[in-house]
Amino acid sequence: MPMLNMRFVLPDHVVDLNRVAELTGIRRAGETIEIGAMTRQRDLEFSQDIADACPLMSEALTHVGHRQTRNRGTIGGSLCHLDPAAELVCVAAALDAVVEVIGPNGRREIPFAEFPAGYMSPAIDYTEIVSRLTFPVWPRETGHAFVEFSRRHGDFAIVSAAAMLLLDGAGRITRAVLALGGVAATPLRMRDVEAALIGQVASIELIGKVAEMCRDVEAVGDVYVPASYRQHLACVMSRRALETALSRAGKSAAAAH
Ligand SMILES: Cc1cc2nc3c(=O)[nH]c(=O)nc-3n(C[C@H](O)[C@H](O)[C@H](O)COP(=O)(O)OP(=O)(O)OC[C@H]3O[C@@H](n4cnc5c(N)ncnc54)[C@H](O)[C@@H]3O)c2cc1C
Numbered sequence: 001m002p003m004l005n006m007r008f009v010l011p012d013h014v015v016d017l018n019r020v021a022e023l024t025g026i027r028r029a030g031e032t033i034e035i036g037a038m039t040r041q042r043d044l045e046f047s048q049d050i051a052d053a054c055p056l057m058s059e060a061l062t063h064v065g066h067r068q069t070r071n072r073g074t075i076g077g078s079l080c081h082l083d084p085a086a087e088l089v090c091v092a093a094a095l096d097a098v099v100e101v102i103g104p105n106g107r108r109e110i111p112f113a114e115f116p117a118g119y120m121s122p123a124i125d126y127t128e129i130v131s132r133l134t135f136p137v138w139p140r141e142t143g144h145a146f147v148e149f150s151r152r153h154g155d156f157a158i159v160s161a162a163a164m165l166l167l168d169g170a171g172r173i174t175r176a177v178l179a180l181g182g183v184a185a186t187p188l189r190m191r192d193v194e195a196a197l198i199g200q201v202a203s204i205e206l207i208g209k210v211a212e213m214c215r216d217v218e219a220v221g222d223v224y225v226p227a228s229y230r231q232h233l234a235c236v237m238s239r240r241a242l243e244t245a246l247s248r249a250g251k252s253a254a255a256a257h
Helices: 041-045 048-053 055-061 067-072 075-081 087-095 191-197 204-216 227-256
Strands: 026-029 032-036 098-103 106-111 116-118 129-136 143-149 159-167 173-181
Touching: 026 048, 032 048, 041 055, 041 067, 041 075, 048 055, 055 087, 055 143, 055 159, 075 087, 075 129, 087 129, 087 143, 087 159, 087 173, 143 227, 159 227, 173 191, 173 227, 191 204, 204 227
Parallel strands: none
Antiparallel strands: 026 032, 032 129, 098 106, 098 129, 143 159, 159 173
């Protein structure tokens, strides 16, 4: 719809998937949660299953457009539109979602890391549709945070950050994830930052240090902000997301014992 609205595409035909009931729904399946491509963003926002299994997504959804757009927008539409600043795109990158597509040759699964073929271009054939997204469920004691900087609430993020931290009983980081949206043509996983966190005793000082590693990230400049400003925001958003994730991980771990 945004591409039609802005006259970027002028298709001969538009195929309406709204009435394909099999493409909608949220289902917990063991240590994963499966979401039909046509599931509305608003249904995800209010889903208790999503809040329990994937709180990072619940938090990210509060930043997606406005309640009017979330009433109609779908998770599959957001991932296929593949705006690098879209919150659900950043969450899918952070959590290593798996994208299921269906076409004339049957079903196949694409790890989200291989899903963006380029700027706003999903790696699916024109004869295929996305049918389902699968997200892994992290342990309950994981700390999560989704933060973003946008000019007004509800705008696409200029830069967003999604973080997940899991600590052992001694406060050492055993799993860490950091993804950035809006910085480059596709969402970025900051794997060097993740590697620098894992195995370390978590602290605000450590987070401040590793967040600075985002200073050199390859960033795009556009009419809104130069690349150097996005690099600055990448550091600030990473620090905020990791600090919040850490504060929540501490609380969850304390509650779990
Ligand atoms: C005013 C406004 C503000 C917005 N703000 C934000 C924001 O802040 N953050 C954000 O993330 N998004 C934002 N959006 C985008 C919105 O959240 C939707 O993701 C977007 O409009 C796509 O809508 P849709 O799900 O109806 O998909 P559509 O518009 O129907 O589809 C989008 C693209 O994906 C393709 N597609 C859709 N479903 C499938 C499928 N199952 N298989 C294969 N291809 C498919 C379509 O062919 C099309 O190319 C905003 C939109 C508007 C209009």
